[in-house]
Amino acid sequence: MNTEHSLKEEEAGKVIGANLRQFRINKGLSIEALAKQIGVSKLTLIKIEGGEANPTLSVIWKIANGLNIPITALLSIESDVSIARKKEGLQLISSDDVFIVEPLFRSHDFTEFYRGYLKAEKAYVSDPHQPGVIEYITVMSGELIVEVGGESYHLEEYDSIRFKGNLPHKYVNPSSSLTILHFVITYNYR
Amino acid sequence: MNTEHSLKEEEAGKVIGANLRQFRINKGLSIEALAKQIGVSKLTLIKIEGGEANPTLSVIWKIANGLNIPITALLSIESDVSIARKKEGLQLISSDDVFIVEPLFRSHDFTEFYRGYLKAEKAYVSDPHQPGVIEYITVMSGELIVEVGGESYHLEEYDSIRFKGNLPHKYVNPSSSLTILHFVITYNYR
DNA sequence: AGTATAGGTAAATTATAATATACCAATTTG
């Protein structure tokens, strides 16, 4: 599991250090130049990059702001390449025969990807998620009605919707054919 | 612009405070109970929730870990509902007649969403992005070959791929019909 | 009524993040 909250405490400092170094070098800045630019001492930056610091939020903010990147980019881990094929029989999350969900890239970066199938003329009521969760749904085939926040949104092929996942929401397939969906769930964000 | 790096310095503390309160209450924990559980003093938590603190990374880590959420969830802002329809003529980013990209939900949460069209038997070479950028591509219609990291991946309808966007990469449509794609670009992550 | 729990304040203390300054050893540059 390459997820963030599987980090040990000391590791958080190494993550931010490695990320800072990567971003700084990518921008062609020396430690001293960056220090001067953002108003943080050179030694502080050296310690952070070396993973041997416990920086305060304000210093983290100054770095992210100075590099013009989101704070979260400094606290993130990532890796290589992976593929999710439709053919490969991925495990189904909810196979109540009406709404079927296949995880694609699971719990990675706290952005999760799913492929979903909603049968013709069927509906599915989703449990609300934690606050901070955002859902992005794209209709890859067919059509979909999303009911959320007291409103009803009718999506056609290749339309997308974005909403706060902590609101109760419902998916309806009003058509007479299968609707194929693409879900992105984020657990974050600015 | 509801982006993270548009925050002012003092605001970062208010964001983490509001998020902490939301997550804590959502889990039904009192400040004291959480304090005891994660080994951070009650007063520290009160100050953080009140937005009048400048917590260190280790305290931020303890909170996120104790609540079993990603660190980035504590530093994020979010909002309501929005829709991107295919019909609505969104501005095109790269219309060199071969590869057309439409932004869907732009620069939100540092996860960006695009719809892309790659013409039959055409290819597109993408400039590598900043380190820390991850691309997720899903084939909504047609087929696609992605060349990245010296490898070549052939995707069919509804397949998805994920890779580091700082590697040079190339998209090829080997078929004789239009390929319709869904892109997610993240600027983050663990 | 009294008791417990909850969020919050006030003060003093301890731990430590951040700073400034000087110095050092490699590169790199003129």
Added chain:
DNA sequence: CAAATTGGTATATTATAATTTACCTATACT
């Protein structure tokens, strides 16, 4: 070669994060 530049170390100082303890005010519970 000499002169910058860069990443890094060492030490001492200052600023402040985090802690502890005590106290206060509501609200909820019996």
